[in-house]
Amino acid sequence: MEVLKQFETYIAAQKATGIQFIIFGVLLLVAAVLLHFSQLNPITQGLRNGFFVISMLLIASGVGFTLNQNKLSKTKTEVYQADEVEFKNQEVERMYEVHSNVPKIIFGLSVTLILLILALMFFIHPPFWKGVSFSVAIYLLGLLILESISFLSVKNYLESLLN
Known part of the structure; x- marks a missing residue:
């Protein structure tokens, strides 16, 4: 029963990460709307357009991630009810893969x-594309922050499974 409680805590933390993605997307959407009504120059137009596209992607991915966690919770709870030992073995294997591979990939790719992007901003001459590049850099920094928060729940859950 303790393993199931830990799993539910992990799922709750992952759902919170999905909600954080949605909130980040909404904040970028609000920023895009505010930029739309400010004095538009080519850089702010690029920033606005980048924020708008990225916000839609963040909101959609946050909703999808949250729905995926609901499905995972249902499926794994059924496995737990059928066989606790099999559930723990599956979870240890799954979480070990997530813990060892995902953060390295996301961190390396984002950095x-x-x-x-920062290097390209020095060589890009059209201000519009500088704004778009800057919006993508802001998105990637936010992604790194949110993924680091999510990584803590993965790490804690894996440690609790191994104990």
């Missing part, structure tokens, strides 16, 4: 893209 690489941020550095590439």
